[in-house]
Amino acid sequence: MTIDHPIFTRWPAQYPDRLQLFSTPTPNGVKVGIMLEETSFAYESHRIDIMANEARDPAFLALNPNGKIPAIYDPDGPSGTPLALFESGAILLYLADKTGQFISADPNTRYETIQWVMWQMGGVGPMFGQVGFFNKFAGKAYEDKRPRDRYAAESARLLGVLDERLADRDWVMGADYSIADISLLGRVRNLIGFYEARDLVGFNRFLHVQAWLDRGLARPAVQRGLEVTALTEESRL
Structure with missing residues (x-):
């Protein structure tokens, strides 16, 4: 072929x-x-x-x-x-x-799952990326820390949204692991790992997110995919 x-x-x-x-x-x-x-x-x-x-x-x-x-x-x-x-x-x-x-055939659940993927694409991804730029890369040298602090504050807010979502469930969509989780795992892992922003965003207060991240990273397919x-x-x- x-x-x-x-x-x-x-x-x-x-x-x-x-x-x-x-x-x-x-x-x-x-x-x-x-x-x-x-x-x-x-x-x-x-x-x-x-x-x-x-x-x-x-x-x-x-x-x-x-x-x-x-x-x-x-x-x-x-x-x-x-x-x-x-x-x-x-x-x-x-x-x-x-x-x-990794996506439900039920239309309501399907669109709710897509909603969380779009939330990651439009919010979590860009905000966490800006934190990485200002906390670890070229932006780290900027004397004015207001841009860094703005993106850190928004990233913390988004983590709070995710933490609340996960308060009574194992995965974003409940009992079922989905593309919503897959879209987020690498982003959250990178924020507190490679970007070294754990303290900057106060990550340790988001206990449900930490437990979710641990569950996700324990999956063999996730480890291979990384x-x-x-x-x-x-x-x-």
């Missing part, structure tokens, strides 16, 4: 009949790896080195004109036709529908 797409001139597919993942182990990038590992879906992963600006490579831009990871190419997309897809939330929803896993593109381009069976 051959795949006719410019992305493969730069990142050839060893297993062209499988879904192709293009990502890197950032908080945004690990979502799709976790989902693929949770569903046991056959795929091949390709590491996109964002520090080497590979996301701006013309071949990658042909897959995702926005120049961001993650992105996928499914040779067996809807109606059997190939599908190139970017935006992690859209990919999670696509894979949930394709596999019939490492999908960490070292090499690797095919997963």
Whole structure:
């Protein structure tokens, strides 16, 4: 089987009949790896080195004109036709529908789950990312700490929303682990780990979030998903 797409001139597919993942182990990038590992879906992963600006490579831009990871190419997309897809939330929803896993078939529960994924995409992701910039990266050197404090305060507020949601349930949607959890796990883990913002956002007060994070990180598929593109381009069976 051959795949006719410019992305493969730069990142050839060893297993062209499988879904192709293009990502890197950032908080945004690990979502799709976790989902693929949770569903046991056959795929091949390709590491996109964002520090080497590979996301701006013309071949990658042909897959995702926005120049961001993650992105996928499914040779067996809807109606059997190939599908190139970017935006992690859209990919999670696509894979949930394709596999019939981690999203309810009940319309009310389905839309409630999507609501929490959108909450992560529009709120948690951007705010936590800004905290990382101002707390660990270039913004750390800024003398004016008001931008950092603003994003830290909003991140703490969002953690409070999540903590309240988890007060009487194991997962965001209750008893059932879903794409809402998958969308959030890498973000929360990174905030208090790599971004070193535990004290800045007062994370220790969010006991329900901490317990939820521990449950999520204990899942073997989550651990595998966090490492999908960490070292090499690797095919997963």
